[in-house]
Structure formats: C-alpha cells, structure tokens
Amino acid sequence: MLGTFQQSQVRIEVEAPQNLIRDSLLKYEQLRQWLWPGRLSADLPEVLHPGITFTTWLGPVTIQHQTEVVDDNCLRLILSQGIDGFHEWYWGDGWVQSRLE
Numbered sequence: 001m002l003g004t005f006q007q008s009q010v011r012i013e014v015e016a017p018q019n020l021i022r023d024s025l026l027k028y029e030q031l032r033q034w035l036w037p038g039r040l041s042a043d044l045p046e047v048l049h050p051g052i053t054f055t056t057w058l059g060p061v062t063i064q065h066q067t068e069v070v071d072d073n074c075l076r077l078i079l080s081q082g083i084d085g086f087h088e089w090y091w092g093d094g095w096v097q098s099r100l101e
Contacts (some may be wrong), residue, residue, distance in 0.1 A: 011097040018073060021091040025075050038063075048075065058082075 014021065024030040028044045038058040045052065052067045061082035068086075069076035075089040088099040 007099075007101040009097070009099045011095060013095050015094065018091060018093045021096050022072060025089050025091070026070060
C-alpha cells in the first residue's frame with residue numbers, strides 16, 4: 001500500500017426507503033453502479049452474503065473486498081491489495097452513510 005493512513009466518512013440524504021437502499025448495495029447489478037467508475041469482478045452471486053470475496057479495479061489499482069457483515073442496514077467489507085482497511089455502509093429510510101478507513 002502506498003501513502004499514509006486516511007479515512008473518509010460521508011452521510012447523504014436520499015429520497016428512498018431503507019429496503020431500496022439495501023437492495024442497491026447488496027445486489028450485484030446495482031452494486032456495480034455504487035462502485036463506478038471502478039470495475040467489479042463478474043463472478044459474484046446475485047446478492048452479497050458474508051464470506052464472499054470479490055475484486056474491483058480503479059484504473060490500475062486492484063482492490064480485494066471480503067464481505068464481513070451483511071445485514072438489513074449494514075454492509076462491511078474488508079479491503080486488501082491496493083487499499084488496506086475496511087469500507088462500511090449503513091442506511092435507513094432517507095439516508096445512506098459510507099465510512100472508509
């Protein structure tokens with residue numbers, strides 16, 4: 001990993017119910033849109049569940065993701081290779097929050 005430790009957290013208000021936000025983060029076809037402009041490996045099941053490992057590419061950087069927690073309002077991914085750390089998503093009716101460390 002190049003660089004120094006960094007973290008980012010953002011909370012966004014959206015006009016969407018919790019179940020729609022959940023589906024957009026846990027369903028493969030919709031997750032690809034959240035990870036844009038990166039590319040997502042094609043060998044994923046339709047819906048994420050704990051223990052899945054997949055790869056994304058952001059330009060020349062390869063990032064491996066391992067799903068650690070998948071819940072009705074939370075997704076936690078352990079990151080390795082090009083980025084070491086974790087990416088957490090939390091959501092509810094009308095909001096979504098992303099935390100990257």
